[in-house]
Amino acid sequence: MDSPNILLSSGGRRIGLLQCFRDSLRRRRQHAEVSMTDAGTTAPLAFVADRAHRVPRVGDPGYLAAVKKICVESSIRLLVPTIDTELPVYAPASAELCSTGTTVAISGPDTVTICGDKVATHEWLTANGFPTVQQTTPAGALAAGWRLPLIAKPRNGSASLGVRKIETRLELRALEERAGSAADPAKDMTIVQEIAEGKEFTINVYVNRAGRCICAVPHWRMETRGGEVSKGVTVKDAPLIALARQVAESLPGAWGPLNIQCFRSPAGAVKIIEINARFGGGYPLAHYAGARFTDWLLDEIAGTIPAEFDDWTDDLGMLRYDEAIYLPGSQLR
Numbered sequence: 001m002d003s004p005n006i007l008l009s010s011g012g013r014r015i016g017l018l019q020c021f022r023d024s025l026r027r028r029r030q031h032a033e034v035s036m037t038d039a040g041t042t043a044p045l046a047f048v049a050d051r052a053h054r055v056p057r058v059g060d061p062g063y064l065a066a067v068k069k070i071c072v073e074s075s076i077r078l079l080v081p082t083i084d085t086e087l088p089v090y091a092p093a094s095a096e097l098c099s100t101g102t103t104v105a106i107s108g109p110d111t112v113t114i115c116g117d118k119v120a121t122h123e124w125l126t127a128n129g130f131p132t133v134q135q136t137t138p139a140g141a142l143a144a145g146w147r148l149p150l151i152a153k154p155r156n157g158s159a160s161l162g163v164r165k166i167e168t169r170l171e172l173r174a175l176e177e178r179a180g181s182a183a184d185p186a187k188d189m190t191i192v193q194e195i196a197e198g199k200e201f202t203i204n205v206y207v208n209r210a211g212r213c214i215c216a217v218p219h220w221r222m223e224t225r226g227g228e229v230s231k232g233v234t235v236k237d238a239p240l241i242a243l244a245r246q247v248a249e250s251l252p253g254a255w256g257p258l259n260i261q262c263f264r265s266p267a268g269a270v271k272i273i274e275i276n277a278r279f280g281g282g283y284p285l286a287h288y289a290g291a292r293f294t295d296w297l298l299d300e301i302a303g304t305i306p307a308e309f310d311d312w313t314d315d316l317g318m319l320r321y322d323e324a325i326y327l328p329g330s331q332l333r
Contacts, residue, residue, distance in 0.1 A: 003032040004077035004301060007102075009067065009090075010058065011036030011045035014082050016284040018049060021080075023287070024294040035074060037067060042332045047325050058085045064093055071102040078301055080105045081278055084156075087112045103301045107207075107277045108253020115251075115258070115277040118155050118191050125272055128250055130243070132272045134194040138175035141192050148172070155189040161227065166192065196263035196271045201237075202229065203244040203260045204286040206293045209300055213248040214308045215293075216241045217286040219318075228281030229318070234289045236314035243270060251275075256300075257283065257293045285318040 006021050008014060014036075021034050035051035036043070039058075046052035051074065055066040071079060079102050081090050090097075091112040094104040106112065114124045118135070125132040134146075141150060152175055154162040166172050175190050200221040207213050218240040223231035244260050251258075259280035262272045279293070287294065289312040296306040 002077075002302075003030045004298060005033045005035070005075050006078045006080065007053075007067075007071065007074070007076045008034065008036045008045065008049070009079060009081045009086055010083045011038055011049065011052075012043050012082065013045060015045055015048050017080075017082065017279055018045060020284055020287045020292070020294045024292055024298055027295070028298065030298075032077075033074070035070075035076075037070065044325055047327060047331075058083075058089060064089055068093075068097065068100070071097060072100055076102045078103050078105060078297060080297075084116055084276070084278070087116060087277055105256045105279075105297055107251065107255050107258065110252040111254045111258075112277050115275045116156060118153060118157075118274070119189075121275055122191075125247075130247055130250075130272055131270050133196050135191055138172050138190060138192055142169070142172055142176060146192075146194070149195060150192045151195055152190050152192050155191050162190075165195075193273065196265075196273060198263045198265040198269075200224075200261070200263050201235070201240060202232075202280055202282055203240060203262070204280055204283055204291070204293070205244050205248045205258050205260060206291070206296055206306075207248050207251075207254045207256065207258065208296065208305050209255060210305055211249060211254070212308065213245040214296070214306055215291050215310065215312070216244040216248070217289060217291045217312055218244070219282060219285050221282070225320075229285070230320045232282055232285050232318045234285060234312065234314055234316045236312075239268075240264070240270065241310075243272075247272070247275070256297060259283070282318070285316065286312065288318075289313040289316045 018034050033050040036045045036049040037053045037055045053070050056063045090104050090106050091109040114120050122135045150166045152164050152166050201218050203216050203218045205213050205216045218235045218237050219232040220235050221229045257279045259276045261274040262270050264270045291312040299306050
């Protein structure tokens with residue numbers, strides 16, 4: 001079995017994800033580099049990865065060319081995007097990268113478009129009959145007299161950035177006025193959603209090349225910090241698993257790791273609020289529960305399609321804490 005070099009794109013602080021890949025390589029007795037890219041010099045992963053490559057920011061015209069050069073020169077077999085803003089860049093370029101020997105762990109452009117835009121996500125969920133929250137614009141909520149409080153989010157936001165609770169109509173009117181004065185309302189639009197009741201769950205799912213969702217691992221998001229789960233517990237909940245499989249297999253061209261965020265009310269009603277077409281921040285909990293998506297990605301680039309798997313550990317908890325890297329300050333400039 002060959003040794004597949006792996007590149008985590010925009011690696012930032014994703015040390016847990018790197019450790020999952022190293023765990024998979026160790027189990028397979030493969031020796032390969034797990035490298036990273038980042039636009040800055042102070043990303044913690046840069047000092048843990050086998051190699052660190054500095055690249056332009058994702059929106060820079062030279063970004064993709066810089067990544068392609070790294071992939072060729074470092075013999076990268078698997079490129080793993082880690083942030084939402086990369087996905088629209090990599091999705092249309094995945095075939096070209098594949099032709100040079102690099103597989104991008106990404107779903108097709110249609111799924112990336114659906115998941116990257118909260119308006120498109122809501123429209124797709126509704127059109128396909130999946131349970132979701134009510135959603136509209138600030139103007140729409142005012143006109144319809146929606147009850148407060150509401151949740152406001154940037155249309156294209158991620159990692160909970162810009163998410164806020166709207167308690168008064170004065171706040172709602174301020175959002176409406178800001179949207180009306182934006183230079184590009186479609187880009188800068190804020191949407192509002194009803195507040196879903198109950199416990200929040202993330203469901204990590206893996207879709208193989210045959211289009212089958214082979215695994216779905218729900219975890220209860222007990223506590224979050226900066227948009228990522230800091231305390232969580234796996235929950236082998238059959239209705240959540242069945243719903244997640246149906247959603248994942250209905251997405252057009254879904255492949256690899258995705259995650260679905262939802263709430264379940266005390267009465268058992270589920271409402272999906274977001275879908276992310278990438279590894280979620282809480283993925284390591286699924287990995288150490290036995291659902292090793294990183295194994296399956298390595299299987300697939302080696303030509304093996306992984307089969308369905310549900311033998312992961314129920315009621316496994318994860319408590320995250322901070323660690324530090326100490327090094328000369330000159331390395332951070």
